[in-house]
Amino acid sequence: MLIQHLATWPNGGPATAIDLQIRAPLKERHVQRAAQQPSGQVDLALALSDSLLVGGWYHDPSSMLAGIDYLQADGKAVPLDGNIYEFPGWAQTQADKSKTDVTGFVARLPLDQPLGPLLQPRFQMRFASGAVKSLIPPPQPFEPVLQRNQILRAVPPQHAIDDAFRTILAPALREVEQRLGKTVEVKRTRDYGLPQQAPLVSIVIPLYKVLDFLRFQLSGMATDPWLMENAELVFVLDSPEIQDETEHLLGGLHLLHGLPMRLVVMNRNGGYARACNTGARLARGSMLVMLNSDVVPCEPGWVQTLIEPIMRGEFGAIGPRLIFEDRSLQHAGLYFGRDQRGIWLNHHFHKGMPSNYLPAQLARAVPGVTGACLVTSRDIYDSVGGFTEDYIIGDYEDSDLCLKIRRAGFEIGYEPSACLYHFERQSIRRSQDYMRGVASQYNSWLHTQRWDDDIAALMARDVRPQREPVSPR
Numbered sequence: 117m118l119i120q121h122l123a124t125w126p127n128g129g130p131a132t133a134i135d136l137q138i139r140a141p142l143k144e145r146h147v148q149r150a151a152q153q154p155s156g157q158v159d160l161a162l163a164l165s166d167s168l169l170v171g172g173w174y175h176d177p178s179s180m181l182a183g184i185d186y187l188q189a190d191g192k193a194v195p196l197d198g199n200i201y202e203f204p205g206w207a208q209t210q211a212d213k214s215k216t217d218v219t220g221f222v223a224r225l226p227l228d229q230p231l232g233p234l235l236q237p238r239f240q241m242r243f244a245s246g247a248v249k250s251l252i253p254p255p256q257p258f259e260p261v262l263q264r265n266q267i268l269r270a271v272p273p274q275h276a277i278d279d280a281f282r283t284i285l286a287p288a289l290r291e292v293e294q295r296l297g298k299t300v301e302v303k304r305t306r307d308y309g310l311p312q313q314a315p316l317v318s319i320v321i322p323l324y325k326v327l328d329f330l331r332f333q334l335s336g337m338a339t340d341p342w343l344m345e346n347a348e349l350v351f352v353l354d355s356p357e358i359q360d361e362t363e364h365l366l367g368g369l370h371l372l373h374g375l376p377m378r379l380v381v382m383n384r385n386g387g388y389a390r391a392c393n394t395g396a397r398l399a400r401g402s403m404l405v406m407l408n409s410d411v412v413p414c415e416p417g418w419v420q421t422l423i424e425p426i427m428r429g430e431f432g433a434i435g436p437r438l439i440f441e442d443r444s445l446q447h448a449g450l451y452f453g454r455d456q457r458g459i460w461l462n463h464h465f466h467k468g469m470p471s472n473y474l475p476a477q478l479a480r481a482v483p484g485v486t487g488a489c490l491v492t493s494r495d496i497y498d499s500v501g502g503f504t505e506d507y508i509i510g511d512y513e514d515s516d517l518c519l520k521i522r523r524a525g526f527e528i529g530y531e532p533s534a535c536l537y538h539f540e541r542q543s544i545r546r547s548q549d550y551m552r553g554v555a556s557q558y559n560s561w562l563h564t565q566r567w568d569d570d571i572a573a574l575m576a577r578d579v580r581p582q583r584e585p586v587s588p589r
Contacts, residue, residue, distance in 0.1 A: 142236050145252040154181040157207070158239045160222070160270050161253040162263055162288065163231035169288045170196055170239070171222040171270040172253075173205050180243050184251070186225055187238040195242075196223040199283050203275040222270045224284040233258045260296040261385070264289065264508070268554050276554040277457065281561050289558065293506050300386035302394060303356055306363060308370035308377040310348060315376070317347040317419055318399030318494075321407050322391035324354045324510075327365060329539060332412045338373035340416035347405075347419060349377040352395040354385050388487075388510030389503035396494070396502055403427070404497050408488040410539040411438070418534040422491040425529055432526020433492040433518060435485025436534035443471045446538045449482030449530035450515055452571045459557075460564045460571050462515050471535070482530045483574050487514030488538050492521065500524055508555040512563040519567050522574070 146157035160171030168186060185193035205220030231237070235258065239251040257263050267288050271280045321333075337343055353362050359381050366379055380398055382391065396404055403423045418436060425431050438447035448465040455461055464486070466476045487503075500520040503513045518528050564571075 141255045142252050144254045145250050147241055147249050147251070152178050154178070154241060154243065155207075155218075156181075156184065156241050156251065158184070158251045158253045160266055161237045161239070161256050162266060163234040163237060163256070164288060164291050165230050167227055167287065168225040168231065168237060169222070169267065169270075169284070170225060170237075171220075172251075173207055173218040173220045174241070175207065175216065175218045180245070182242045182244045184221075185240050185242055185248075187240060193240065193242070194225060196221075196225060196239075199224045199226075201271070201280045201284055203271060203280075205272070220271070220275075222280065222284055224287065260292040260299070264292045264296070267292065268508070268558070271554060273554050273557060276557040276561075278561065281558060285554075285558065286562070289508065290506060293508070296386060297390065297505060299384065300390055301383050302398075303359075303381045303383040305381070305398065306379045308366060308379070309374065310376045310378060314400035314402075315346055315348045316401055317343075317403045317405060317423060318350055318396075318401030319347055319405040319407050319419075320350045320352065320392055320395035320399055321409050322352045322354055322388055322395065323362065323409050324385065324388075324391075325358065326409060327358070327362060329410045329412060330365060331369065333409065334369045334373055334375060336413035338375055340413070340419070342417070343419050344375065347376075348399070348401065349375055350380065350395045350399045351377065352380045352382065352391040354382050354387070354391040356381055356383060356385075387505070387508070389505040389507060389513045392487075392513075393502040393505065396497055399494075402494050404492055404494055406487055406490045406492075408538070411488050412537040412539075414439075414535045414537060418536060419491075421534040422531055425531065426491060426493055430527070431481070431529035432496050432521040432524065433485060433490055434529035434531055435482075435491070436489050436536055437471070437476060437530075437532040438486065438488060438536055438538040439471045441537065441539065445469045445471055445473060445476055447486050447488065448476040448532065449480075449528075450484035450486060450518070452483060452515070452575055458564075459560050460568065461560055462512065465530075477532050479529070479531050479533070481527045483571075484515045484518035484528055485530060487517070489536055490514060490517070496521060496524070496526065507559045507562065511556055512559040516563060516566070519570055523570065 147155045154176045156172060156174035158170060158172040160169065162169040174181060183195050183197055185195050187193055200221055200223035202219050202221045205218050206215045207218045235255045236252055241249040241251060257266060267285055270285065351366065353359060363379060366377060370377055380395060392406055405419060422434050422436060425434055440446050445466050445468065446464060450462050451465060452460045453463050466473055469476065504516045507513050522528060
């Protein structure tokens with residue numbers, strides 16, 4: 117009760133409440149597994165603005181368990197049996213470290229009023245006999261990124277389905293993403309030889325931990341005289357902990373090549389979409405090239421080739437041919453295909469085929485293009501609101517943007533005569549939250565919820581080339 121009262125104080129009340137709980141946490145309580153007795157644990161208990169997200173497991177071999185309850189500050193027990201999703205799991209005993217099959221669960225309990233920064237809500241196991249056993253979770257995070265990580269681990273990837281997302285995980289993820297967005301801002305900017313006059317093209321490059329390819333990327337651009345005269349580079353550093361290293365590297369590369377550059381340092385990691393939108397907002401060109409830091413030009417002239425169809429009004433956005441280091445195809449446009457659950461997934465045309473594979477040499481309209489290299493005009497980008505910022509970490513934002521541009525009345529183009537190397541997804545591999553959690557499943561689910569009808573109508577037009585490579589059996 118005191119913690120919830122402190123959370124209503126102005127001027128630092130929530131911070132005081134959090135500090136008290138961190139300094140003097142309650143002892144965690146769970147019911148240990150026994151052969152014929154119920155057992156259970158609550159290890160996720162996030163107090164959100166309008167709900168309590170609860171997760172854990174229980175084992176009830178003799179059908180003695182009546183339910184698990186949340187205990188309000190006034191002592192009232194509220195059952196977690198309304199909006200709940202259960203799935204098979206396992207738990208490990210402390211004594212012999214053996215594993216046993218249990219029932220995992222995650223539930224979202226609506227609240228009449230916010231709990232405030234309550235890090236250890238109390239729960240109980242309720243038995244058919246009327247007896248109860250106390251359950252206290254470990255201290256929970258209040259910071260939005262840590263909360264997001266907890267939510268992403270609430271359900272194993274193999275059980276991340278619509279029943280888990282729609283009314284339980286998705287509302288929680290939406291809230292923490294919105295709170296995260298409110299904390300993200302530009303920490304500082306630094307210019308390297310930017311001319312006073314705005315250029316025609318701004319190349320926006322988000323940076324997250326990986327700087328390995330910048331030397332090669334800038335070397336490839338420095339051999340392009342047109343680009344040197346008509347473009348600026350806008351790097352957005354989304355991992356401020358490497359600010360000094362990044363400034364030193366870019367400063368040296370500017371002295372070496374003379375490319376006009378701007379470095380935008382964010383105060384914290386806010387994700388791919390926020391980094392790109394910030395870079396676009398601070399860019400000065402009328403044409404925007406959204407480029408990954410692991411994409412390296414094969415030869416000069418690629419920017420001119422890509423912006424011309426946009427300037428002529430043929431497409432609203434366009435992408436190039438991307439190849440792997442071994443010169444096999446990584447990208448020749450995006451298309452969509454449903455998985456066995458009905459979720460639309462993004463696929464690359466002709467991926468893995470030789471770079472000179474004939475069907476990939478056809479310039480054409482495609483359903484979408486990858487954000488690894490996506491070109492559009494500032495007017496179009498701004499009119500559709502740029503990248504949507506509620507996807508997790510960095511996935512599906514590119515196809516979402518393409519679909520927004522399509523809905524605005526423009527086609528999406530693929531231009532194979534512009535070719536670049538793509539050392540695919542190097543930065544996202546540094547994110548353990550993405551690789552180990554269910555972020556990819558959530559993003560594809562959210563993307564499908566948002567665009568199901570549009571994608572179905574688009575793919576019904578039979579946009580795939582006639583000669584698709586046959587996958588080996």
